[in-house]
Amino acid sequence: MATVEELGVKQRVQWCPGCGNMGVLAALKGALAELGLNRHETVIVSGIGCSGKMPHYLGTYGFESLHGRSLPVASAIKLANTGLTVIAEGGDGDGYGIGVQHFVHIMRRNYDLTYIVHDNQVYGLTTGQAAPTALLGMKTKTTPWGVVETPFNPISTAINGGATYVARGFAGDIPHLKELIKGAITHKGFALVDVLQPCVTFNYLNTYQWFQERVYKLEAAGHDPKDRAAAMEKAMEDSKSDYKKVPIGLFYKEERPTYEETLPQIKDTPLVKHDISNVDISTAYEDLE
Ligand SMILES: Cc1ncc(C[n+]2csc(CCOP(=O)(O)OP(=O)(O)O)c2C)c(N)n1
DSSP states (O other): OOOTTTTOOSSOOOSOTTOHHHHHHHHHHHHHHHHTOOGGGEEEEEOSSSGGGGGGGOSSEEEEOOTTOHHHHHHHHHHHOTTSEEEEEEEHHIIIIITHHHHHHHHHHTOSOEEEEEEOSEETTTTOEEOTTOOTTOOOSSOTTOOOSOOOOHHHHHHHHTOSEEEEEETTOHHHHHHHHHHHHHSSSOEEEEEEOOOTTTOSSSOHHHHHTTEEETTTTTOOTTOHHHHHHHHTHHHHTTTSOEEEEEEEEOOOOOHHHHOTTTSSSOGGGOOOTTOOOTTTTGGGO
């Protein structure tokens, strides 16, 4: 078990002052401490980007992978050692752009993983190009006359794609985000926590104030996360209301067997505990010859 202090490291945080990543880091540390997880049994896997630096700042095991590849690495770690708590994270460009194919298939399989997406609507590390969740009309370096493509909707995609815990938090509300992350980690199955977060350096539209004026909590609005149709309706409410209302909270939750539980080779014994001392591979390829 680790305290919030023990989950920190001496490394100086490199994010811009006021960056939404700070709120996610604080919420994640709080969640891990309150759940009483052991540092040596927890792994944070990131992609590449500003958000990809998260493993640098946490005293757990960490793996900074390639751009868009946090989910394949995280799922491999989970398959090898199902006893670990594995949390994948990265930016919206990372997960909903270059890595979107992994996102779709991981959800279908329902690995027992938590996936936190730092949704700042821009490619932050590469200095502010439009990301898949950038809103219509948003001006960035790559869209000087405004975005013309329909924004990617991670929440409806996740509900439709088979994720069994689908939530959205706001980096400006750390206690609420912490509870969503705790729910995601304790949920058995694939949990998405999409985090709305300002990029204070490159996103001039979606500021803290912009979000504060629009977000409201699903719990307070009486939403039932077991109701899939209602969850879909809520997932599309932001675009339908022309982004005047942006729901946050738990959209959808269901219980379904995980991939690890159903895979015959590992369902009883995790890969790391398999006895390989007497395995004879000398004839393994005979059938193929
Ligand atoms: C295969 C590959 N393509 C492109 C890049 C360049 N690159 C590094 S970070 C990044 C964008 C990061 O944006 P996002 O995932 O939204 O994360 P943020 O920095 O906003 O947290 C890109 C395109 C790369 N590192 N690897």
